Ligand SMILES: NC(=O)N[C@@H](CC(=O)O)C(=O)O
C-alpha cells in the first residue's frame with residue numbers, strides 16, 4: 373500500500389532543514405520526497421501546517437512486562453507510545469523476572485511482535501537480577517536482540533564490577549546506560565535535598581548522590597573506552613561533568629526527561645505522589661542548566677523515563693509511594709511548549725534529540741526520512757492547544773504531575789513501516 377503525505381512541514385534532523393514538501397511511502401519505505409508529488413493509487417494524507425518528522429524514538433521506557441502487568445503491558449505501553457508520536461521505544465530490564473538473560477530478551481521481542489503497536493527494543497541488565505553482584509550474560513542477550521545494557525532503577529554500586537562490565541560491553545560494541553545514584557548518599561531520601569525538603573519535612577536526596585556516580589562512570593568510560601550513556605540527568609553538576617568529559621573526547625552521551633527540564637522541587641509542595649520520581653525534581657538552577665545542556669549539545673537525547681505505577685500503589689503517603697511518573701503521552705507537548713515555543717531549542721534540534729540521536733546511540737537504522745529508509749513517520753500539530761487528561765491515556769499508568777496543564781503541540785499521526793498506527797489520538 374502507498375501513502376502520500378501532502379503539504380506538511382518536513383523536519384529533517386540529519387540535515388537540520390525544515391521545508392514544506394510531500395513524502396511518498398511505498399512498501400513500508402520512504403520512496404521519495406519533493407514538492408507537488410503525485411501518485412495514481414496512494415492514500416493521501418493532507419497535512420498542511422503540520423510537522424512531519426522521522427518517527428520519534430524513546431530510548432528510556434518501562435513497559436513492565438513480564439511480571440508487572442498491573443502497571444503496564446507491552447500492549448498498553450506501545451499504544452501509549454503511538455499516541456505520544458513514538459514509533460520505537462527501548463524498554464528497561466527492571467521487570468519480573470529481570471531481563472538479564474537471552475530467554476527473557478527473546479520473550480520480550482516475541483511479545484512485542486505479537487502485541488506491539490510500535491517497535492520495541494529491549495535493554496538487557498548489566499548484572500544478574502540487577503542486584504549488582506555478578507555480570508549478566510551480555511553477549512547472549514545482545515545476540516538475542518538487546519540493544520544496550522543497564523541496571524536502571526538501581527546503580528551498579530561496585531566500581532570494579534562496573535569497570536569489568538564496561539570492558540565487556542566495549543568488546544560487544546554495546547552502550548552502557550547508567551542510572552547514576554550513590555545509594556549511600558541518596559540515603560533513602562524521597563525528594564531533592566534543599567529548602568523545600570526541609571520545609572516539607574521529607575528526607576532529601578542530595579545532588580551529589582547523582583554527580584558522584586556520573587563522575588565515576590565518566591572516569592570508567594575513559595579508562596575502558598566503553599560507550600557510556602547517562603540516563604535521566606537531573607542536576608546542573610551532572611550537566612557540567614558531561615560537558616567537560618565530552619570536551620576531552622570521552623565517549624559519553626546523556627539524556628534528560630521532560631519533567632527534569634520543566635518542573636522543580638516546588639511541585640512536591642502538596643505531597644502529590646505523582647511528583648515522586650528518581651532522580652527527583654531539582655531546583656530552578658538545575659532546570660536552567662539542563663536547558664543550557666540541551667541547547668549546547670551536552671545533552672544528546674530527550675527520553676521520557678515513562679514509569680507507570682498503579683493508582684493503588686501511588687495513592688499512599690509520600691514516603692510509601694514508588695518512584696516514577698508516566699511520560700509517553702505528554703512528551704511532545706512538553707518539548708514543544710517548554711523548549712521549542714520557548715526558544716530553548718530550534719525545531720530541528722528538538723527533533724534530533726528524539727530521533728536520530730537516540731537511534732545512533734542504540735545503533736538502530738532509524739531517525740531519518742531519506743529515500744529507502746523504513747517509513748517510520750510522526751506528524752505533529754504544532755498549533756493544537758490541549759489539556760493533559762490522564763483519563764484519555766492509553767497507558768495503564770495515570771501517574772502524571774501534569775494533569776490539567778495546557779500544552780501546545782500534539783501528535784496527530786504515527787506511522788510505523790508505512791502503516792498508520794495512530795491518527796488524531798486514536799490507536800488504529
Ligand atoms: N524513574 C523512576 O522514578 N522509576 C523507574 C526506575 C528508574 O528509572 O530509575 C521505575 O522503574 O519506576
Ligand SMILES: [Zn+2]
Nearest residue numbers: 524525551603
Ligand atoms: Zn533510573
Ligand SMILES: [Zn+2]
Nearest residue numbers: 464524525677
Ligand atoms: Zn527508568
